[in-house]
Amino acid sequence: MGRTIFSQEGLTCLYRRRFGMVYQVCLVLMKNVPDAEDAAQTVFRKAMERGEPFRDPEHEKAWLIVTARNECKNQLKHWWRTRRAGEEALDSLTWEDPQDGEVWEQVSVLPRPQRLALYLHYYQGYTTGEIAELLGENPSTVRSRLVQARKKLKLKLEEEGYGQA
Helix, strand or coil, X not given: CCCCCCCHHHXXXXXXXXXXXXXXXXXXXXXXXXXXXXXXXHHHHHHHHCCCCCCCHXXXXXXXXXHHHHHHHHHHHCHHHHCCCCHHHHCCXXXXXXXXXXXXXXXXXXXXXXXXXHHHHHHCCCCHHXXXXXXXXXXXXXXXXXXXXXXXXXXXXXXXXCCCC
């Protein structure tokens, strides 16, 4: 185990400051509460074991998002997951802090890359360039995912009669 750069108090502050964001990223990718909680806890364990301090708050935030994404990808590829129920069985997504339950419900059924792009852009305030850098993708790919996601959401919400009096 690596040496920690965080005091108990420092780690507690980091956890309080960033847990909600890390958990939401994990929930977007894992699509269920128990796995999202496990992944988020692992991300903070990795932060605790990190051997060097973050340069600034933006570096801290970016590192946590990328680490959360990578941890979720690793968990989703794990052999145990292939012997469990399919992803279709995990589609009942519960959001911790929904701004609007109906919209979140529609976001939850979008494909994983579109969900993550929407979350990072609209709820974490990242630009498409920043998201592309975080995810190691082309900015045009991120913009395309956002456009596709918005179209799908608009159609679905119109079908549901959302926002109509």
